[in-house]
Amino acid sequence: MKADPKGVLTGAHYIDGDHACAEGAIAAGCRFFAGYPITPSTEAAERIASRFPFVGGTFIQMEDELASMAAILGASWGGRKSMTVTSGPGFSLMMENIGLGVMMEVPCVIANVQRGGPSTGLPTMVGQQDMMQARWGSHGDYAIIALAPQSPQESFDLTITAFNFSEKYRVPVLFMLDECIGHMTEKVVIPPAEEIEIEPRRLTDKPPGDYLPYETGKDLIPDMADAGMGYRFHTTGLTHDERGYPDMSVECQGKLVRRLMDKINNRVDDITIIRKEKIDGAEVILLSYGISARVSTLSIEKARKKGVKVGRVRLITIWPFPEKEIAKLADKIKAFIVPEINMGQISREVERVVAGKCDVISVPHAGGGVHDPEVILEAIMEAVK
Amino acid sequence: MIKGQVEIRVTGYGGQGVVLSGYIIGRAVTIYDDKNATMTQSFGPEARGSACSISMIISPDPIYYPYVTSPNILIVMSPEGYTKHYPGVTDDAIIIVEEDIVHPGKIKDTQTLYTCPATRIAEELGRRLVLNVVMLGFFTAATELISEEAMRKSIEASVPEGTQKLNLTAFNNGYAYFQESKEKAEEKARTQA
Known part of the structure; x- marks a missing residue:
């Protein structure tokens, strides 16, 4: 809509x-x-x-x-x-x-x-x-x-x-x-x-007597009934069954927690928003997000002027982590270079995903400022040595 | 006309309209002149004090690094703003000061200093408050960085409803003051020659 x-x-x-x-x-x-x-x-x-x-x-x-x-x-x-x-x-x-x-x-x-x-x-x-x-x-x-x-x-x-x-x-x-x-x-x-495309609310089309607030089909996502629509139901932070009532059994917890994770993790491809640039033939890839990705653009441009084949991956979707996308790039490159304004949070996630297939070079920066593009450039040059 | 990427800093007392000046310049550049302008500003106590500032990068190309490192243009409306921000400007910087408030020391030969009695011009209009817009008029004429038309449209879009006429007059008077002083200087140079 x-x-x-x-x-x-x-x-x-x-x-x-x-x-x-x-x-x-x-x-x-x-x-x-x-x-x-x-x-x-x-x-x-x-x-x-x-x-x-x-x-x-x-x-x-x-x-x-x-x-x-x-x-x-x-x-x-x-x-x-x-x-x-x-x-x-x-x-x-x-x-x-x-x-x-x-x-x-x-x-x-x-x-x-x-x-x-x-x-x-x-x-x-x-x-x-x-x-x-x-x-x-x-x-x-x-x-x-x-x-x-x-x-x-x-x-x-x-x-x-x-x-x-x-x-x-x-x-x-x-x-x-x-x-x-x-x-x-x-x-x-x-x-x-x-x-502007707007996702409407997933409202149930079942009549009040038939509606179960946490019943799901294949897509693992339940339909909603907003308060005031005439549906009586229960919802809770406790482990619950399809009716929304607490059910503290191991089976119920297993089913619920798996569904909560699967409904997102089974759709990583739909949720992933990623910007890739000059990936083919890249020797190293600079992977970043937010302001750090933006500032890195200057470092990438300078490295390319020096003849370095730098690819670029900018993550817009951070979670769920686009594991497949990143893992398949790891085979073809020497290293991922990951600048971020923390002491290396997403770089560890990249390390986990590439599982040793290429180097992962964290370029950390504590809070308070963005990276000097020269520092990121140095990391790129070091990586291709 | 200045080409390529330009860094601007406007500094003054909190309440002088430093931040509004930034919005007016930025809006003129991006919406009416179709270039890019990225503005960052001071936050915390200094934004309310005597060295409140905005920093802006203007470029025909995308701007990736958002912070100003050494301004090419410095607009100053408080002595502390001058003391704090003059040392960071480029060797060929244009420095524009409110002449009754700011008394700059010696600057480098390669730099250009312009002085504008913006407070007096604003007082002549009956509203001292518009001194920032007088400064913007002067800046527009002195630097030719942004078109006069774009600045006028931006002022109309940025100032409170009902004050457009006053602010546009303030802009025009600041603009005219630069041109008059330039003509006078040229005339003087001619007669001396």
């Missing part, structure tokens, strides 16, 4: 990544927001607060991030597309209820404008240190989706994708910006509403 024109601010804008994320959410149909202000994500909340009165949305500033996350889960069950935005410390507080969202299979979007950590770390400065927390931050086994933009324009575009994935797969989607993208102002073009 197409976007509701009421929420789409069609035209060219000069806005930052946070504002672009807010506009993407509103264009995607988000009409409920709960959050607690935290640098560097607050601009997104402010934008939503100022725009929601004109589109019929509900904005609540909650007492903290635990409550914010709980509120968006409730609102999503109430039939509203919902989101929250935060940064590292708030993301930590949201973890328990993100797990609840995964377990209850609630579509919603959590944007994390990453700053340097740990703890309160560097409130106004960039980091990409929450990438593994996005994957594993809540307890228990689960699969989740996370996307990373490299510009304000992508912040707009991919927030829509995040909402669409969350509705399609019934899972909280983590939108992993960083302070640099969030606070960077550039031109953002918002297309007309009729050019």
